[in-house]
Amino acid sequence: xxxxxxxxxxxxxxxxxxxxxxxxxxxxxxxxxxxxxxxxxxxxxxxxxxxxxxxxxxxxxxxxxxxxxxxxxxxxxxxxxxxxxxxxxxxxxxxxxxxxxxxxxxxxxxxxxxxxxxxxxxxxxxxxxxxxxxxxxxxxxxxxxxxxxxxxx
Numbered sequence: 001x002x003x004x005x006x007x008x009x010x011x012x013x014x015x016x017x018x019x020x021x022x023x024x025x026x027x028x029x030x031x032x033x034x035x036x037x038x039x040x041x042x043x044x045x046x047x048x049x050x051x052x053x054x055x056x057x058x059x060x061x062x063x064x065x066x067x068x069x070x071x072x073x074x075x076x077x078x079x080x081x082x083x084x085x086x087x088x089x090x091x092x093x094x095x096x097x098x099x100x101x102x103x104x105x106x107x108x109x110x111x112x113x114x115x116x117x118x119x120x121x122x123x124x125x126x127x128x129x130x131x132x133x134x135x136x137x138x139x140x141x142x143x144x145x146x147x148x149x150x151x152x153x
Contacts, residue, residue, distance in 0.1 A: 001023045001025055001030070001032075001071070001073040001095075002023075002073045002075070002095060002097065002128045002129045003129070004021070004023050004032075004035065004073075005021040005022055005023045005035075005050075005073045005074055005075050005097075006021060006075055006097075006129065006132055006133065006136065007021065008021025008022070008023070008035055008036065008037040008050065009021035009037060009050075009075045009133070009136055010136065011037050012037035012038045012039075012050070013136065013139075013140045015037075015041075015042060016041060017037060017038040017039060017040065017041055017042060018038050018040075018137070018140065019037070019038070019075070019136045019137060019140050020037065020038045020049070020050045020051075020074065020075050020076045021035070021036070021037045021038075021050050021074070021075050022035065022036055022037075022049075022050035022051045022053070022054040022055075022072060022073065022074040022075070023035045023054060023072070023073045023074075024054045024055055024057070024058035024067065024070050024071070024072050024091075025070065025071055025073070026069055026070055026071075027069055027070060027071045027092055027093060028069065033057065033058035033061040033062060033070060034053075034054040034055060034056065034057030034058035034059075034060075034061060035054050035057070036050045036051075036052075036053030036054040036057065037050050038050050039053065047081065049079065049081065049082050050074060050075075051072060051074050051078055051082040051085065051086070052081070052082060052085055054072065054074075055067065055072065055085055055086075055089050055091075058070060059089065065089060065090075066089070066090045067089045067090055067091045067092070068090045068091070068092050069092055070091055070092055070093075071091065071092060071093040071094070071095065072086060072091050072093070072094045072095070073095045073096075073128065074094070074095070074096045074097070075096070075097040075098070075129075075133040075136070076096065076097060076098060076100050076133060076137065077096050077097075077098065077099050077100040077104040077105070077106050077107060077108055077124075077126070078094070078096065078104070078105050078106045078113075079100065079103045079104070079105050080103070080105035080109075080110055080112060081105070082105065083105030083106045083110070083112035083113050084105070084112055086106075086113055086122055087112060087113055087115075087118050087120050087121070087122065088120075090120050091122055092122070093122060093123075093125065094106065094113060094122050094124045094125070095124070095125040095128045096124060096125070096126060096127075096128065096133075097127070097128055097129050097130050097132070097133025097134070098127075098130045098131075098133040098134040098137065099126065099127075099130075106124045106126075107124060107126055
């Protein structure tokens with residue numbers, strides 16, 4: 001599933017979006033329920049993160065907002081907004097690629113998914129295909145800096 005999330009992240013990059021991809025699937029069967037990539041620029045929506053969009057699709061596919069029997073695979077550590085959504089959706093498991101030391105809400109800066117004060121906890125599985133996820137992000141931002149330096153925006 002993380003490989004599929006990486007494919008989605010590559011699609012995001014090709015569209016000028018920050019390359020993050022996410023997949024929600026039934027943990028026991030592997031049945032895909034939702035998938036998405038970042039769409040903040042395309043949709044002009046600050047909440048259009050890959051995780052949020054994939055979780056919404058999965059809830060619609062199941063006809064329930066409780067995703068206890070589901071897992072989320074995402075290429076970048078979820079931010080605080082997405083980590084909160086992961087808890088509220090009652091996801092059973094979250095796997096992510098690389099850490100996000102600037103905005104991570106599931107381990108780097110905060111541990112919202114594991115906070116005992118909340119009514120649900122999800123222990124993240126960190127570092128799944130981390131090198132590939134990190135390289136995709138590095139390449140994207142390197143190209144963006146290069147374009148900006150060449151006078152292109």
